Amino acid sequence: MTDSTASRIERLREQIREHDRRYYIEAAAVISDLDYDRLLEELRQLETAHPELITPESPTQRVGDAAVDELTSVRHVRPMLSMDNTYSEGDLAAWAARTAKQLGSDEPIEWVLELKIDGVAVSLAYDDGRLAQGATRGSGLVGDDITHTLRTVGGVPLQLSLASPPPRLDVRGEVYMTNSDLVRLNEKQAAEGLPAFANTRNVAAGSIRLLDPKLAAARPLRFFCHGLGDAGGLPIHSQTDLFAWAVSVGLPVAPWSQAFPSIEALIEYGREQIEALHELDFEVDGFVVKVNSFQQQRRLGSTSKSPRWAIAWKFEKYEATTTLARIRVQVGRGGTVTPVADLEPVQLAGTTVSRASLHNADEVARKDVRVGDVLVVEKAGKVIPHVVRVEKHLRTKRLTKWSPPTECPECHTPLVRDPEGVYIRCPNMHCPARQRERIKFFASRGAMEIEGLGEKLVEQLVETGLVRDYADLYRLTSNDLLPLERDGA
Ligand SMILES: [Zn+2]
Structure with a gap:
């Protein structure tokens, strides 16, 4: 072995990590799957020739060889609490008012809105920047060790890009599957004569608890980071700091998170986002609203069940x-x-x-x-x-x-x-469908409300050629309208 082999291996690993980062964090792959696989294959071959250079953090080592016999229990360093829920804007505002009162009424508070991903909560322990252990939430105090399956999850870095990592970091987040990945997975299931999976949440929850990491690796799972059990002395002072830090070390975060100076501004933004939810390729069952400052979070503390500085704003x-x-x-x-x-x-x-x-x-x-x-x-x-x-x-x-x-x-x-x-x-400006829709729009909510001009009548007017444009509406006489059926127009 030469030094150049060792450095080539290191370079390949860095390249692959960088491509993973671009793919899972920026959602912008800069190389083709084929080129990515070539890098991975070259690394694999070098490692096969020099097994002494294999490290657990190498991208080739995501799927461990052996299946585990059973899942063992892990005690969480800090409890993984669940969150209180609210379904109404009024209750959310009332919660914010109570929270502000508890902190002292004059103190400014920033509120953060995050998407509530319909996935499975997990914790990831990084020792010296290396993924050491992954666990399910379980009871909140004790979860199951699922390190072997979490290593296979796309977007979970085996090694954080940190120059001087703390001895231990406790990262919290959500494992989920995209809707398009579920479609592809179910096509594969069908081709193999296997039953289809019902929804993304169930397949994510089932997959991370599999005993065989090879089976888990065949399920295209992903990860979003949304919290830290313990900041490990890092200079992260708020939820927004956390998001910026996470992305910089290679941990994906969910889109749309934003901080607001008032709960009213947050609610308004949330209301707008509900309309755009269908653009997301993963399931969301609401928002999470948090007090941004970690210092304020600490002062607010938790009840035995849930933190006082966060609430789930679920959709009605x-x-x-x-x-x-x-x-x-x-x-x-x-x-x-x-x-x-x-x-x-x-x-x-x-x-x-x-x-x-x-x-x-x-x-x-x-x-x-x-x-x-x-x-x-x-x-x-x-x-x-x-x-x-x-x-x-x-x-x-x-x-x-x-x-x-x-x-x-x-x-x-x-x-x-x-x-x-x-x-x-349809690029045709004179398309009858387009004309009809223009007139309907004009009649219903444009400059005027036209009495009695319902959808059916508009359809008939366009069909019979009596009306091609709004201006035609004013040329109509009662004689024009007489032959038309007026059922429910
Ligand atoms: Zn057309």
């Missing part, structure tokens, strides 16, 4: 299960073509729901929604119901994968994809 969500009768595509007034789910009517939060949004073709693919599927639909806040997930374990027969249309369902013009690639649209 109503879920129902129903069957997807068909996927229809709708053309908006700007030409955007969106898939809509026609459902077997179901009661949801006191109303009958027979339609749900599927947002865009990518989302249909990501969630792998097929006609005939049993779906979980959800209504959060005032948002129109959307499809949360497919109950794939209930998929009995082979259902056909949905593919987006290539031409406009109304004018048959070939559809185009927008530059960002998410939406497809």
Whole structure:
């Protein structure tokens, strides 16, 4: 062996760590999977020739050889507490007021909003910057040792990028799976004649408790860091410090976290984010609201069950299960073509729901929604119901994968994809669907409310060619309208 072999090995490990960081933290891979695998393969070959240079932190060592016989218990250095819940903005504001009062009414407080990932809470112990132990939350005081499976989780660094790491660091976070990874995993399951997994949370919870790390490695799990059991004397003084630090040492953090000078500003931001939740490729069951300053957190302390400086702000969500009768595509007034789910009517939060949004073709693919599927639909806040997930374990027969249309369902013009690639649209300015939607928009909430101009009448007016634009509305005479059916218009 030469020095250059040792340094080549070290360089390869650093390169692979850097690519992992870019992939899991910045979500921006700079090399192809093939090139990544080549680096890993070169490292593996060098290590095979020089086994004395293998270290447990080498990226080749994520999957240990042996399965464990059983999971052993681990006592947490600091208890992993659970959080109080609230479902209303009023209760959240009341909690913030109580918290402020406890700290002294004049003291400024920063509030942090984080996504509450619907995954599995774990702790990771790093000794001298190296992953030494991973554990489930368990009772909060004692969990199960799952080091062997956590080593295989994407985004969990085996070694932190820290120049002078503390002797022990206790990192807290959430193991989860993305919706698109679940779709791919279930395709593999189906190809092997195995049953599909119901949802991302269940597969994450089951996978980290597997005894064989090879099986766990075949499940594409990921990790987000959201706390420290013990800062190990690092200069981290707040939740926002923690996020910046985590990213710098190679620990992924969830998107959208932000600090606010008032609870009102936080609530307003949270309300806006609820509308955008469907853009995320992982399941979220609410927000977590925390006091930003660690010093204030310490002064607030905990009850026996939960910290006083944090609360889960869960969504007032109503879920129902129903069957997807068909996927229809709708053309908006700007030409955007969106898939809509026609459902077997179901009661949801006191109303009958027979339609749900599927947002865009990518989302249909990501969630792998097929006609005939049993779906979980959800209504959060005032948002129109959307499809949360497919109950794939209930998929009995082979259902056909949905593919987006290539031409406009109304004018048959070939559809185009927008530059960002998410939406497809009908480029025809004179598309009857676009005209109809423009007039509907104009009649309902534009400059004027037009009495009696309902959806059905607009459809008839456009169909018969009486109206092509808003201006046509004013040229209509009662004689024009007489032959039209007026049922429910
Ligand atoms: Zn069209």
